[in-house]
Amino acid sequence: MSRLQDKIALITGAGSGMGKAMAERFAAEGAHVIVSDVIEERVTSTVEGINAKGHSARGVVVDVSNEEQVAHMVQEVLSQEGRIDVLCNNAGIMDGMQPLGDTSDELLHRVLGVNLFGPIYLTRAVLPSMLERGGGSIVNTASVAGLFGGRAGAAYTISKHGLVGLTRSVAAEYWDQGIRCNAICPGAVATAIGMGSATPNLKVTEMVQKLSAAHGKIGQPEEIANLALFLASDEASFINGAIIVADGGWTVL
Ligand code: NAD
Numbered sequence: 001m002s003r004l005q006d007k008i009a010l011i012t013g014a015g016s017g018m019g020k021a022m023a024e025r026f027a028a029e030g031a032h033v034i035v036s037d038v039i040e041e042r043v044t045s046t047v048e049g050i051n052a053k054g055h056s057a058r059g060v061v062v063d064v065s066n067e068e069q070v071a072h073m074v075q076e077v078l079s080q081e082g083r084i085d086v087l088c089n090n091a092g093i094m095d096g097m098q099p100l101g102d103t104s105d106e107l108l109h110r111v112l113g114v115n116l117f118g119p120i121y122l123t124r125a126v127l128p129s130m131l132e133r134g135g136g137s138i139v140n141t142a143s144v145a146g147l148f149g150g151r152a153g154a155a156y157t158i159s160k161h162g163l164v165g166l167t168r169s170v171a172a173e174y175w176d177q178g179i180r181c182n183a184i185c186p187g188a189v190a191t192a193i194g195m196g197s198a199t200p201n202l203k204v205t206e207m208v209q210k211l212s213a214a215h216g217k218i219g220q221p222e223e224i225a226n227l228a229l230f231l232a233s234d235e236a237s238f239i240n241g242a243i244i245v246a247d248g249g250w251t252v253l
Helices: 017-028 040-052 067-081 105-133 154-177 202-213 221-232
Strands: 008-012 032-037 056-061 086-089 136-141 179-186 243-246
Touching: 008 017, 008 067, 008 105, 017 032, 017 040, 017 056, 017 086, 017 221, 032 040, 032 067, 040 056, 056 067, 067 105, 086 105, 086 221, 105 136, 105 154, 105 179, 136 154, 136 221, 154 179, 154 243, 179 221, 221 243
Parallel strands: 008 032, 008 086, 032 056, 086 136, 136 179, 179 243
Antiparallel strands: none
């Protein structure tokens, strides 16, 4: 029996990196995956790759920072697929490594809009149908920057700390109604995310590079997808409100 047999899984930021690896892994484990991303070509290529292997996926182009688009996508999925068993709030952007003093309101709103308000909008939109059905699993991609300073700029660090708080709140508020909500905090993973600016702040960049160089291990998106699969599946039935670090041991040193 596949680990997500016949589950409907909605994954944001699924056109690249960890979200794409999750989409491929979940589909290979029997899920029907809704591949959601803001970049259409990425959606198309992820969906085509999954379906070419005989697995099941379809795509939706959505900007998670736009509440109206999110609500529309969720309604459309519920009317077409009938339910959402698994939600992965994975879409995220970097902040150009800007320290707080150099962080404009525009940058703060942009980064919080995608990394924090996106998961809030998605979770609020999906919860009523999960509650009605008596359960569901939500997996948030946070970051070690959600637990420590010095792993990114201010806006990103604030957004990921907020996402950890969102995870714990949802887990505490709905555990008795069958909802599990957990977060993954990856360390450095080889993806397309970059620094979020062509001119990142040098001081913060050097601080982050120094901290990572001391450890030096870079993860692969599939290593995060393995953990997301476990958390999404019924194998993790007793795991709720957990904030799980997956960083190859970077932050233990
Ligand atoms: P990635 O850039 O390869 O993938 C992120 C995807 O999100 C992209 O396809 C992008 O188009 C999409 N996206 C961006 N803005 C969006 C929006 N407004 N609406 C919908 N989709 C949007 O990066 P990744 O590293 O795979 O990032 C996945 C998650 O992992 C992010 O939340 C990121 O913050 C987090 N993370 C990454 C690392 C790392 O080292 N790569 C470490 C810790 C946490």
